[in-house]
Amino acid sequence: MKVGFIGLGNVGGKLSGSLLRNGIDLTVHDLNPDLVAGFVSRGAKAAEGPAQMMRDCDAVITCLPSPAASAAVMAEMLPEVGPGKIWMEMSTTDEAEVKRLGEQVIARGGAAVDCPVSGGCHRADTGNISIFAGCDRATFERILPFLTVMGRRILHTGPLGSASVLKVMTNYLATANLLTCCEALVTMKAAGMDLNTTYEAIKISSGTSFVHETESQVILNGSRDINFTMDLVKKDIGLFQSIAERTGVPLEISPLMISIFEDGIARYGMRAQSDDIIRRLEEATGLDITAPGFPPEMVDDEPEEPGYEVVPQGLERQAG
Template structure:
C-alpha cells in the first residue's frame, strides 16, 4: 500500500485526501487547524500533528495550500524530513516561477516534484472529478498516475515544471471572466422582470452554457455565496495571472478589468464569500439588491 503524506485538509484538500483513502491509499494527513485533521481521521485517514510526522515515512507527499509562501515553507520542511526519492505533488495554485524554483531545489536534494493544480471546485474535489494539469518530468507524471486517477477525471501532462501552474492561471482567467459575465446577465434579466431560473435553463442549453453556469447559476439566483472557492483566493490567482501576463508581454484587457472587480469585492470585506459573489458587486454597481 502506497503511503501518502497529505498537507492541507481544507475545502479542497480534505475531500481529496478522503478520496485517496477510499482508493485504498494509506494517507497521513496534517492541517494547521487540528479540527480539520480530526475530521479527516473520522473519514478513515491517519492524523499527524506536524508536517514532519506526516511525511517521514511517505512514498508520496501531496500539498494543497493557499499561496506560494505557504507552499515554499511546507516544502522546505518536506525536503528536510521526507526520504530522498519521494514523489512530491503540489496541488496548490501558486506562481509558475515559484513552482519551477521549488522543483529545482527538490531535484538537487533527490526529490521528484510535480506542480499539479486542479480545477473543479469543492464539488469536483468531493466527487473525484477534478481536472488536473500537471507540470514536470514525464516519468514522474506516470509514477503519480494512480494518485491522480483517484482524484480527477481529466488528468493531463501539460509540459515541464511550472507548466501546470501556467495552465491553471489561464483557467482562473476564464473562470473569473465567465463568472463576471454570468453575474451581469443575471442582473440584466432580473431588471427586465424575466423569470431568471427559466432564463438560465435556456441559456445553459445553448452556446452560452458552461460548467460555471451549471454549478454557480442556481446559487447566484438565491444569493447563496457559501464558499466553495473564496473571493480572496481568486483575487490571489488573478494577481498571478496579471503578473505572468506582464512578464510575457501579453495584454489581457478583459482579464485585468475582472481582476480589479474581484479585488474591489475583497476590499469591501467579502473575501470570505464564494467567488460567485461577483453578482453582489454587479448588483451594487447597478443600484439593485445584491442580497
C-alpha cells in the same frame, strides 16, 4: 505507496478524502487539529509535522492557500527529501515559485510535480475533478495510479511549472465567465425577463458554460456559496496578469477584472464568497437576483468513476 497530504481545507479535504475512501495508505497534517481528528477517525494516520511526513511517506501532497504557506512547509520537509521521494504541489500557485521549490527537491534526489485541480469543490468531493500534472514522464507514470483516484481526467501538461500556468489560465477564464454571467442575469432582470427562463435560455444556447451551469445556480438561490472566496480569485487572476506582463501581452479585460474584485473585497471582505460579486450590480440597480428552485450549494450527482489520462488531441493524431 504511502501518501501524505498537507492541507485539509475546502479542496484538500475533499481530495484527500478520495484517497482515503479508495484505500490509499494515507497520513495527514493540518494546522486545524479537528480536521486531522476527523480523518484519523476514518482510518488515516496523523503526522507530527511536515518533516516526519516526508520521512515516512513515499509521496507528500501539499494543498495550501498561498505560495508562502507552501514555502514554509517545504522548509520543514526538505531535510527529509532523498532519492525516491516525491513532492506534489496541488495548490494554485506561481510557476516560478513551484519551480524554485521543486528544484530544491530535485537537487536532493527527489521528484517534484505541480498538479493543481480544476472543476469545483463539488467534483473534488467525488473524485470526478480534473487534474493537471507538470513533471517528467517517468514521475507522471509513478503518480498516475493515485491521481486517477483523486480525479477523473488527468492531463500531463509537460515539465514542472507547466500545470500551474495552465491552471491559472483556467481560473482566469472561469472568473471572466462568472462576471459575464452576473451582468447577463442582472440585465435580463432589469429587462423584465423571468430568471428561471433566463437560466434555461443560457443553458441550452451558445452562451452556456461550466460556470453558468454551476455557479449561476447558487447565485440564483441566494446562498452564493461556491466554496471559493474573493481573495483567492484576486490571487489567481493576479497570477494570470503576471504571466501576461512577463510575456509582453497587453491584456485589456484582465486588469478590469482585477479592479472589480478589488472593489468587491473592499465592500464585502476578503473571505466573501466569489459569487457575491453580483451584489455590486444588485446594489447599483436595486434588483434582487434570486429565483425559486435552485440549490444552495453544488453537489456532484455523477457517479464516481475511475480516472484516466487525457491525451491532447493533436498529439493523439500524431501518435496515430
